[in-house]
Amino acid sequence: MSxxxxxxxxxxxxxxxxxxxxHRHDTYALGLTLHGIQTFRYRGEARFSMPGKxxxxxxxxxxxxxxxTQDGLIYRMLYLPPELVGAASGHLPFLRDPVVEDGALWRALAQLxxxxxxxxxxxALDDAIGQIAARLAQQAGSGRSKxxxxxxxALLQASDLLVSESSRTIRSQALEDLVGLDRYELARQFRLLFGTSPHRYRIMRRLDHAKRLLxxxxxxxxxxxxxxxxxxAHFTRHFRNSFGLTPGRWVGMRDSA
Structure with a gap:
């Protein structure tokens, strides 16, 4: 538990x-079933979830x-305050079916x-919440207008800051103050212009810097x-996820070239 x-x-x-x-929560409870069959009663009916749901x-x-089943169960849950979902989507999405098959929603939850x-x-948190809220709205049939x-x-200013200050922590509030957009609108527009989120953009600039140092x-x-x-370890994980090999192997390939 975190x-x-x-x-x-x-x-x-x-x-x-x-x-x-x-029991009940005052948050959205969003879960990934990792192993086994998860069963629960919800709105008067028995429900089931399996890996991938x-x-x-x-x-x-x-x-x-x-x-x-007797095999047991492993799952992970994210408890997300409704005010964060509302800020990202403009409303609180209501899904009638509590078990959905949605690859994009799965991946957004897996980020967290x-x-x-x-x-x-x-x-990263802001980006994931924005994606989660968008998928919930889509599943609920109540998408927000683009x-x-x-x-x-303003987006170019944000990218300049993320490049020049890539090695330090940049608060979402700092980007909001700089560009005059709330963090979720910023994330949506940034992705449209640069093809990725502010978080991912900054990670890639860090990796670029690290490669120059290597x-x-x-x-x-x-x-x-x-x-x-x-x-x-944090560096190696991001490097492998971005380039398909470890930084040590990348250095070795360069040295042997």
């Missing part, structure tokens, strides 16, 4: 048999939880539930620290 931050809580649960008696429980809805030991970066015009000069002969730990990564 420590709650800004009302957001992330947990992993593992059990056999009945796990939870009937996403669970979406609306705030203040009574439910319980159990493993559907993939590593419970590490708190997500604020920009921006008609891009605030291009080319100049810096060690992996030195490059990771100077580029702004939390540690060498």
């Amino acid at each position: 420590a709650p931050e800004d009302g957001i809580e992330r947990i992993e649960a593992r059990f056999r048999g009945n796990g939870f008696s009937p 996403v669970i979406v429980l609306h705030p203040d809805e009574l439910h319980d939880g159990a493993a559907g 539930l993939g590593d419970l030991q590490q708190e997500p970066d604020e920009l 921006s008609k015009m891009l605030a291009r000069p 080319r100049a002969g810096a060690g992996l730990a030195e490059a990771a620290a100077e580029a702004g990564f939390a540690d060498q």
Whole structure:
């Protein structure tokens, strides 16, 4: 279980048999079933979720939880305050079916539930919440209208800041103050102009900086620290996810070329 931050809580649960008696949350409860069959009663009906499915429980809805087979159950949940969903989507999406198959929603949740030991970066959190809210609205049949015009000069200012200050933490409030857009509108417009989120854009600029340092002969730990990564493992994970190989292997390929 990760420590709650800004009302957001992330947990992993593992059990056999009945796990939870009937209860309710004042948050959205969004879950990924990782192993086994997850069963629960919700709005008077028995529901089931298997790996690949996403669970979406609306705030203040009574439910319980159990493993559907003797094999047991493993799942992860994100408890997301409704005010954050409302800020991102303009309303509170209401899904009648609490178990959905939505690859984009799964991936957005996995951004926040993939590593419970590490708190997500604020920009990564904002981006994921924006994507989650958009998919919930889509599933509820109540999508928000897209921006008609891009605030291009402001977006270019944001990208300049993310490039020049890529190695340090940049608060969402700083970007809001700079461009005059709220963080969710900024994320939507930034993606339309640059093809990625502010968080991902900054990570790629960090990786660019780290690669320049490695080319100049810096060690992996030195490059990771100077580029702004939390540690060498954090750097390696992002490098592999972006380029398909570890930074050590990348250096070795360059040295042998």
